[in-house]
Amino acid sequence: MSRLDLFIDRMVSQRACLEHAAALVADMNGPAFELGLGNGRTYHHMRKVLDPRDIYVFERAVASHPDSTPPDDMLILGDVFETLPQALDRFGPVAALVHADLGGHDRAKNDTFARNISPYVQPLLAPGGVMVSSDRMYFEGFEELPLPEHAVPGRCFIYRAPG
Ligand SMILES: C[S@@+](CC[C@H](N)C(=O)[O-])C[C@H]1O[C@@H](n2cnc3c(N)ncnc32)[C@H](O)[C@@H]1O
Incomplete structure (x- = not known):
């Protein structure tokens, strides 16, 4: 696949997964986090x-x-390895939806990053909360959900915290 093919797949998948996740959490309270x-x-x-x-x-x-x-009041500046634990202290486990697109062009580096950041993201989700990620995450006890129509397998992942 060309880089253009990969880019288009990522964009189409992000849109499809975000719209699907928004519908899944429509009845939940709680903020969304964009990482x-x-x-x-x-x-x-x-x-x-x-x-x-x-x-x-x-x-x-x-x-x-x-x-x-x-x-400004909705922006949390800094390295996520520092700001996510601060957000957990500030908000508690309340996020209805977390979207992460923190990676660059190196897939191996992205995978290592996703593995390392997963335990920082997991406690932020409310029961039943949904996580959309451009990289496979490494959660314990979360369900990986089927992708919606138009999302390309491997370009986007959706997880749900137990309710
Ligand atoms: C691929 S871009 C996000 C693109 C975005 N989804 C969009 O639609 O425009 C990744 C972003 O994650 C940020 N980022 C990467 N690692 C980070 C870290 N450890 N802490 C905070 N931000 C980080 C980068 O600065 C960059 O702006």
């Missing part, structure tokens, strides 16, 4: 499909499109 703002495309889409739910964004250096930049 990795980047250009802000997925954050922008989350605002559309999760409105009016609060969306907190975790990012170490903001470089997003102006239309896709969260307000």
